[in-house]
Amino acid sequence: MxxxxxxxxxxxxxxxxxxxxxxxxxxxxxxxxxxxxxxxxxxxxxxxxxxxxxxxxxxxxxxxxxxxxxxxxxxxxxxxxxxxxxSFLKKLGRELEHKQQWELTLSASTDNPYEESTDACFRRIIDQAVAELPAQRQKVYLLSRDEGLRQAEIAERMAISRETVKKHMVLALRAIRSYALTHPESNLLFFFLLLK
Missing domain, CATH: 1.10.1740.10 (RNA polymerase sigma factor, region 2, helix turn helix motif)
Known part of the structure; x- marks a missing residue:
């Protein structure tokens, strides 16, 4: 055959x-x-x-x-x-609603100057999640996020196929979202928006 x-x-x-x-x-x-x-x-x-x-x-x-x-x-x-x-769109709608509620709560309690900023908190959790990714998946994600490389450029630099790069990106984003859900301070999937 x-x-x-x-x-x-x-x-x-x-x-x-x-x-x-x-x-x-x-x-x-x-x-x-x-x-x-x-x-x-x-x-x-x-x-x-x-x-x-x-x-x-x-x-x-x-x-x-x-x-x-x-x-x-x-x-x-x-x-x-x-x-x-x-399912994806419904979930995204719920995330946006939670994000808006969370931002209202946050804006009502910003009197503490020592409180970690929202962006810094999100970035810290994302960085922790990225650190737990397998080495090659982590490298693909960081080349995209930190260096702004396109999938074709990442594939060329790492000498892997473009399909492999795409697969690593999807799995990395999935793992980061799952990690974020385990942290009470980020109990909304606002990370989906930050990772774009």
């Missing part, structure tokens, strides 16, 4: 379900731009659409065994993306 699967989506899905990374890369390249355009229509944000598409494909890879039972990938992919996007 060397080259025959390239033109047959069911065979491609079967290979992905068995853990074939090359087949998954083909699936990703075949759909990621169209899916990005679809998600952009729902969110109105290119940055958000890119992150959601990456997250959707990571989830599909994590549950790849299910693909052997999928007969029509296009509708399946779009259903997963639509459901994830709506």
């Amino acid at each position: 060397e080259k025959t699967y390239l033109n047959s989506e069911p065979d491609l899905l079967l290979l992905v379900s068995q853990g074939d990374e090359a087949a998954f890369a083909r699936l990703f390249h075949a759909y990621h731009q169209r899916l990005g355009a679809f998600v952009f229509q729902l969110t109105g944000s290119i940055t958000m659409a890119e992150e959601i598409v990456q997250e959707v494909f990571i989830r599909i890879w994590e549950k790849k065994e299910k693909l052997s039972q999928v007969h029509h990938f296009h509708p399946y992919l779009y259903m997963v993306a639509k459901n994830y996007t709506f």
Whole structure:
């Protein structure tokens, strides 16, 4: 089954379900731009659409065994993306509401000149979370955040593929958000906004 699967989506899905990374890369390249355009229509944000598409494909890879039972990938992919996007937007709405409430509370209690500034507090927690990332993921994140490098530039500097850079960024952001949630002083996912 060397080259025959390239033109047959069911065979491609079967290979992905068995853990074939090359087949998954083909699936990703075949759909990621169209899916990005679809998600952009729902969110109105290119940055958000890119992150959601990456997250959707990571989830599909994590549950790849299910693909052997999928007969029509296009509708399946779009259903997963639509459901994830709506959940993402609802969550973001709740985060923004919590952020506004938190800012009102903070502004009512800013009499203490020794109190750590909000930005400094957020930065400290993010830095702690970044320090716990695996070395390569940490390097990708820091090259993006501190040096402002684009994904293609990071890939070139680190001699890894652009897809690997994207995957590291998505997983880094996910880990940082999870870390932030364990800290009472940042019990809102305002970090999502700060990490953009």
